[in-house]
Amino acid sequence: MVAKIIELSLKNRYIVLLIATGLFVWGYFSVKENPIDAIPDLSENQVIVFTEWMGRSPQVMEDQITYPLVSNLQGIPKIKNIRAVSMFGMSFVYVIFDDNVDIYWARTRVLERLNYAQRLLPQGITPALGPDGTGVGHVFWYHLDAPKMDLGEQRALQDWYVKFALQTVSGVAEVASFGGFEKQYQLVVDPLKLQYYNISLMDVMSKVRANNNDVGGSKFEMSDMAYIIRGLGYVKNKEDIEKISLGNFNGIPVRVKDIGQVQMGGDQRLGIFDMDGKGEVVGGIVVMRYGENADKVIKNVKEKIKEVEKGLPAGVTIKASYDRSTLIEAAINNIKGKIIEEIVMVAVIVLIFLFHWRSALSIIIQIPVTISISFILLNAFGLSSNIMSLTGIALAIGVIVDNGIIMSENAYRNLSTWQNTHKPSKAKDNE
Structure with a gap:
């Protein structure tokens, strides 16, 4: 032969x-x-279901979030295994599919079953799918070099400008922010004043939430001109929160500033990101989408970073912390x-x-x-x-x-x- x-x-x-x-x-x-x-992708073919319910203990998360989700997700076809982790304020369910299953078909079937399982969860709790990336999808890390900005301003710049720009790059599934402080309005309530004005804490929460909103009206026509009516109510600074009315006491309106103090602060942190022992930095992790070309994605991210740097404040640059393209x-x-x-x-x-x-x-x-x-x-x-x-x-x-x-x-x-x-x-x- x-x-x-x-x-x-x-x-x-x-x-x-x-x-x-x-x-x-x-x-x-x-x-x-x-x-x-x-790095060869040896991770399992999985879909992650993430649910957040802050302030709840791991046992409550297990009983009211994790167990109902796991019980209802078991009926999906071509499932190999289901794993779950319950922790403080968060629940993670890992749905493991067979290796020959298309990942996007799997995500669709999980999403269909989540729509049914939604009714079994507490009111206001919505589970979400994790990014369509793998365990080795962290292809590029970066941080902001901004010596003249505090960590709160850097985190705001990362969350509201850099992150959104990089998420538009082809092949990027998610850009996860790390480091710094997430700015938030903090209301420090005096319980004695609440008791004096006969106002509950739930009333304060509902009033503040209701007053941070824009409302739409109708259309008003006059002299062959049409005017759109709307109410502007979004909070722009802490003074807007201080002026929110919570009720009345003997005919006098009670405002937020009468029962407590409003201040700007940072959200609670579980860790920090230190760069080479020189101090904290703020940055992000670029997660590559499943099945994409890592080298091409990294090159596209670097090109996008050059465009993003043109819109950054003076003295602020973006530096790479981890770049897999070198390997x-x-x-x-x-x-x-x-x-x-x-x-x-x-x-x-x-x-x-x-x-x-x-x-x-x-x-x-x-x-x-x-x-x-x-x-x-x-x-x-x-x-x-x-x-x-x-x-x-x-x-x-x-x-x-x-x-x-x-x-x-x-x-x-x-x-x-x-x-x-x-x-x-x-x-x-x-x-």
Whole structure:
């Protein structure tokens, strides 16, 4: 069988060269299309359901949030396992699907079941799906270099400007903020004044919430002109909260400033982000979407950061804290270097021992053609290029070269044997 294939290839050498050229061109475009990452994604095919109910104990979260969700999510088809974690004020449910399930089909089915499970949860509690990223999706970390701004201002700049801009980059599933203080209006209530004015704490909460809102009216026409009527009620500063009316006492309105004090402060923090031991910083984590090209996503994020920096205040810049593209480029440069080393070594060895440049050329051509075919197979099986796959290709180059050298040497040996056995017979025929 092998002899017939060799014979057929020798008789149709141009067809073989045409097929090899076609595979090389196909593989060249496959290299560009194949997702490139440094770390292989070995995480499970999962959908995360996150529910927040601040102030509740882990036991309450388990009984009223986690258990109802887990019980109702078990009926989804193609589920391998369901895991859940309940902690202070938060609940996480991990729905593990079979490996061959499309992630977006899985997210749709989980969302359908959550719409049904919503009625079993406490009023006002809405579970949400986590980002469509994987456990190795944290491809880029950055922080703000703003020495003249406090941590609260930096966090506001990150949450309301930088984060929204980077979320528009193709391939980005989420930009998670870290560090700094989240600004909030804090109302410090005096319980003695509440008792004196006969106002409950729930009344204060409901009144403040109701007065932080815009209301729409109708349309008023006068002199062939139409005017839109609306009420502006959003809180813009702490003085607006202080003037909110909570009720009346002996015909005199009671305002928020009469029962407490309004101040600006930061939300409670569970940790800090320190940069190289030089102090706290504020920044974000770019989470890559499932199945995207990490190298391409990082390049797009860097280009977007250059645009975002134009709109930052004077003296504020964005610096990278963790950049996976350096590891990706190192892996790519490693296999490029190995290919060049193998080509040079093959050319030298074949030329020294065989003194035949065509033999060296035939072996050298095998290297790029074989590598390009490997990327065709990677795309066919839905696998990405990473350290493991690129290392395997680099190791396989040695096998490819060894086979080429052995086959060339074997061909030379058989040709030499054939020539030595046929030359005397030709000489006798000539006589």
